[in-house]
Amino acid sequence: MSSTEGEISAHSFYSQTFEDHMVMLNTCVIYGNQLLSARLICSDKSRTPLPVEAFDGVPIGPHTQALEREYQQILRT
Template sequence: MTLYFNLRASDGSLHSPCVCCAELEIQLEVLNSFVALGNVLVAAYLIDDEGIRIDLPVGAFDGLPIVNCLRNLTKEYQQLLGICHGAK
């Protein structure tokens, strides 16, 4: 999966980097890292392995770390699936 994004730096210049990484959490963390440094995220989207574009909501990236929150959410989800599966 490849992350493409446009950001405006504090000097007003526009940059359009991309990041290729298999882990979505890392890509989201990259966006938050750029925002934390004072850049303004203008647009962001992912292109998956099948070539499908997934637009990301730029307002969701506030510069705060997200990886630990996503990992905790994943653990809770897996625990719930285990509980539901075990109840059958």
């Protein structure tokens, strides 16, 4: 991550929910930081790269909740 002053730093965040991770990345952008890379590391040590351009500072919660509702509806049919 690059700060508004141009300082580059690495950060890690732990949560059991995917949504918490998305919120944290968006929060970094909201505060003026630039994400240089992002990835999820699973308990088996596998790494999933995330597209940093997807994190624009706009809250993602309502979108993931709507997607979850649609997914649940599909599973019920």
